[in-house]
Amino acid sequence: MSTPRLEVRLDLIEHNARTVVERLRPLGIAVSGVTKASLGDPLIASAMLAGGVSSLSDSRIENIERLREGGITGEIMLIRSPMLSQTDRVVDAADVSMNTEMRVLEGLSRSAWRRGRTHGVIVMVELGDLREGVMPDEAEAMISRTQDLRSLVIRGIGANLACQSGVIPDAANMTVLSDLACSIERSLGLHLDIVSGGNSANLGWAMDGRRLVGRVNHLRLGESILLGRDPVDRSPIAGLDAGAFTVVGEVIEAKAKPPSPWGSVGQTAFGEPLDLQDRAEGRSRIIVALGRQDLDVDGITAPPPLEVLGASSDHLILGTTLRPPPVGSEVRVAPAYGTLLRAMTSPSVSVEHLEDASGAPSPLRHRVHQSDW
Numbered sequence: 001m002s003t004p005r006l007e008v009r010l011d012l013i014e015h016n017a018r019t020v021v022e023r024l025r026p027l028g029i030a031v032s033g034v035t036k037a038s039l040g041d042p043l044i045a046s047a048m049l050a051g052g053v054s055s056l057s058d059s060r061i062e063n064i065e066r067l068r069e070g071g072i073t074g075e076i077m078l079i080r081s082p083m084l085s086q087t088d089r090v091v092d093a094a095d096v097s098m099n100t101e102m103r104v105l106e107g108l109s110r111s112a113w114r115r116g117r118t119h120g121v122i123v124m125v126e127l128g129d130l131r132e133g134v135m136p137d138e139a140e141a142m143i144s145r146t147q148d149l150r151s152l153v154i155r156g157i158g159a160n161l162a163c164q165s166g167v168i169p170d171a172a173n174m175t176v177l178s179d180l181a182c183s184i185e186r187s188l189g190l191h192l193d194i195v196s197g198g199n200s201a202n203l204g205w206a207m208d209g210r211r212l213v214g215r216v217n218h219l220r221l222g223e224s225i226l227l228g229r230d231p232v233d234r235s236p237i238a239g240l241d242a243g244a245f246t247v248v249g250e251v252i253e254a255k256a257k258p259p260s261p262w263g264s265v266g267q268t269a270f271g272e273p274l275d276l277q278d279r280a281e282g283r284s285r286i287i288v289a290l291g292r293q294d295l296d297v298d299g300i301t302a303p304p305p306l307e308v309l310g311a312s313s314d315h316l317i318l319g320t321t322l323r324p325p326p327v328g329s330e331v332r333v334a335p336a337y338g339t340l341l342r343a344m345t346s347p348s349v350s351v352e353h354l355e356d357a358s359g360a361p362s363p364l365r366h367r368v369h370q371s372d373w
Contacts, residue, residue: 004349008044008352008354009243010353010355012244014050015051017052019240023239031054033221033225034220036059036063036079041066053225077122081097090111100133121152127177136176143188154192156181159197200224201232227242227245245334246333249331251324269313270292285317286324293313299340300335
């Protein structure tokens with residue numbers, strides 16, 4: 001198999017999806033599987049669906065189009081506010097979109113009308129993280145105006161936390177969202193099918209067990225399903241598997257070198273000061289054919305006895321005080337969420353879908369094809 005590559009254990013993604021779905025079902029919370037970190041990979045989406053997610057979500061219309069082309073026919077939600085220039089494509093490929101601007105809603109209405117179809121919308125509410133969303137006291141007016149737009153169907157309201165500013169979902173901000181949903185329903189005489197509380201960072205709040213979840217009945221889960229971790233602190237979530245993704249690179253140099261550079265030292269190629277701390281004697285340096293062009297090296301975890309020393313555009317530098325792996329061998333590292341996203345984006349990193357721990361390639365799932373990969 002070629003390197004560098006990203007190995008994907010579809011069985012573990014299915015396991016993680018099933019686990020969170022089953023834990024949230026008694027609370028009345030449905031799960032939408034977020035595929036944006038996988039660039040809308042249809043096989044990964046299919047594994048989520050096999051695990052029981054009720055729908056799929058993605059932030060890019062290009063990824064949603066890839067899911068459709070790959071044979072995914074179920075409900076897909078665009079979770080980044082649509083670009084006004086892409087309303088035709090949004091209506092064509094996505095069943096639902098999350099919105100914050102009346103002008104975009106009007107554009108979606110026109111696009112849906114021209115196509116003779118309806119499009120579902122969720123109005124996003126700002127709850128303190130200062131990313132997308134209308135202020136809570138403006139949400140009812142926006143929904144009221146949206147009711148007058150032909151070809152749009154109001155599906156609900158939603159919020160997003162723990163992304164831009166790291167604000168943690170908790171009882172206080174989730175109660176604001178829940179109470180707002182009830183108030184809108186009473187004032188406008190409608191039923192909101194979806195009250196989407198947020199992302200994987202909401203799991204700690206949802207599964208606390210000490211409080212009710214109110215009207216929140218929907219979460220958009222990506223990192224927890226893909227990597228088995230809580231975005232609030234990147235800690236492992238009990239019962240989920242963190243090993244669904246592995247980055248594999250080839251060793252192109254393995255030599256014993258001095259612990260510190262010599263000569264006049266300035267910034268590195270990426271404008272960073274060099275860290276001269278903890279330069280252990282007797283450590284071999286291993287160069288792997290991976291770099292910042294391929295992934296976010298700050299999110300790599302190397303297995304002991306290897307440790308990450310740094311990276312340039314095309315070289316990942318590892319260190320070890322034991323015998324280094326030989327040139328031509330493969331090194332396997334675990335990616336964090338940002339590392340995964342960039343690796344999936346890199347044209348130099350191939351993706352290998354595995355069905356289980358045997359390493360056998362995955363059969364096609366849900367009639368999903370790989371003709372364009």
